[in-house]
Amino acid sequence: MFVAGRFDPMLVSLARRALLQARGVLALPAAGAQTLLLRPSSTSSESDSFTVLYLVNACGLSPESAVSASxxxxxxTPSRPDSVLGLLKERGFSRTQITDVVGRYPGVLLASLDAILVPKIDFLRSRGFSDSDIARVIxxxxxLLAxxxxxxxxxxxxxxxxxVQSGEDAVAAIKRCPRMLYEDPGILLTPKITILRENGVPRANIGHLVLYxxxxxxxxxxxxKEAVNRVKALGFEPSKVGFVTALHVIRGMSEPVWRRKVGVYGKWxxxxxxxxxxxxxxxxxxxxxxxxITKVMDFFVNEMGLDSLHIARRPVVISLSLRRRIIPRCSVFQVLLSKGLVHTHSLGTSLIVPESRFLEEFVTCYLGKAPQLLDLYKEKMGLASKF
Incomplete structure (x- = not known):
């Protein structure tokens, strides 16, 4: 914690330099020239310097950020800021989190603990947020503290x-998108939820979208609204949960990126x-x-010898990990296929089932006819863990 007079000399020098530069009283040298340090103008004050140095030394801001925050x-005096930093540290805020909070909202250092900070933090705790959740959200x-x-x-x-129909889910939703709690819901949420309802999206699916x-x-x-219309134009039924998933994906990329990905699939x-x-x-x-997309398609077409349209009918495999799921399981599947123990149409199932079921249905039950399967699978999984 900050103690008056105990400043790191290097930080003091950097902070003062940044403060003087900001005031236009420090001339920056041309290449190869000596630095010219002018005396501060009469408008400079010890209080200004104290604030900047405190922000650097006690809060971890860079000299430039400290000048901006000042x-x-x-x-x-450090009395009120020290008490605020003490509260944040006591409530589990890391040094980095404290620096981020002060840098983006310097006014927090002068906030009243009893009237402002403690009641809000305690409220969040009472509604299911842990101390680490609160530190993460704030x-x-x-x-939010304002x-x-x-x-x-x-x-x-x-x-x-x-x-979202649950206090626990509300906490989870806010952790994923803290601005949801900060922004005015009448501006951030309500207009879009109205659009969804007007298009026939069920309440449960709206909750799913808010939560995840x-x-x-x-x-x-x-x-x-434009994204909603695009998803409808692609043939999604608003009453199905896939509609809100597609809406999330559509909103996550620009039209040019979408077109590029269509082009990548087109190459196959x-x-x-x-x-x-x-x-x-x-x-x-x-x-x-x-x-x-390119790596997965290349593996299935050039390594496995599959028709690319086979993947179009089972696009879920595109989302699977190539190293941790596709390569290990396909290595086993290729052995089974070579021995005539499985058919190509079973490949999709072998890739999407949980590991316990995969081992049961595609490994252990065939060990009598292909005893190398388990060792092969473990070897490929071991290789995957190195990537």
Whole structure:
């Protein structure tokens, strides 16, 4: 914690230099020239310097960030800032989180503990947030601490609980998208939820979207409505949960990125209609990177010898890990296939079932005819763990 007079000399020098530069009283040298340090103007004050040095030494800000923050907060003694930092540290905030909070919301250093900070933190704890949750949420959206407890935080959290139908799920939703608790729900959430309801999306599926894909609501109402219309145009039924999944994927990429991914699949012989069909079957196939799509398709077509359209009918495999799932299991499957123990149409099943079922149905039951299977699988899984 900060103790008056105990400043790191190097930080003091850097902070003063940044402060003088910001005031225009430190001339920056030309290449090869000596630095010219002018005396501070009469408008410089010890209080300004104290604030900057405190922000650097006690809060961990860079000298430049401290100068910027000092334009929004000012103090002559460390009493109040020390108590705020002490509270944050006591409640589990890491040094990095404290630096982030102060850097983005310097005013927190002058906030009253009893009237402002403690009641809000205790409220969040009473609603199911752990200390680490609170540090994470406030670290991501520090100005939550500037929001009114009774006029904003409480009704906003209640509204989110109503949407997801569970206090525990509301906590999970806010952890995934802290701005959901900070922003005015009448601006951030309600207009988009109205769009979903008008298009026939069930309440449960809206709750699913809020819970798992909260950042989608950061879009403007116009952008959100456009995405809804695109998903409908691709053939998704608003009453199905796949609609909100597809909406999340669509909002997660620009139109040019979408077109590039369609082009990647096109290189493997898929038509646009087949891409659309694969997307309807498994929307996550379009969330994979272009590199991931290429590597998975190359493996199945060139290593496994499959027709690329076989993958179009089972697009879920695009989302699987190539090293941890596809290669180990396909290595086993190829042995079984070579011995005539399985048929190609079983490949999709072998890839998507849980590991316990895979071992039971594709490894242990065939050890009498292919005793090397288990060792092969363990070897490939061991190799996968190295990547």
């Amino acid at each position: 334009r929004r907060v000012w103090f002559e 670290g991501a959206a520090p100005r 929001r009114s407890l009774d006029n904003h935080l409480r009704p906003t959290l209640d509204y989110i609980v109503e949407l 894909h909260g950042p989608i609501f950061l879009a403007s109402p116009e952008q959100f 012989g898929w038509s646009e209609e087949e891409v659309a069909l694969a997307f309807r079957r498994h929307p996550w196939c379009m969330a994979a990177s272009e590199s991931k």
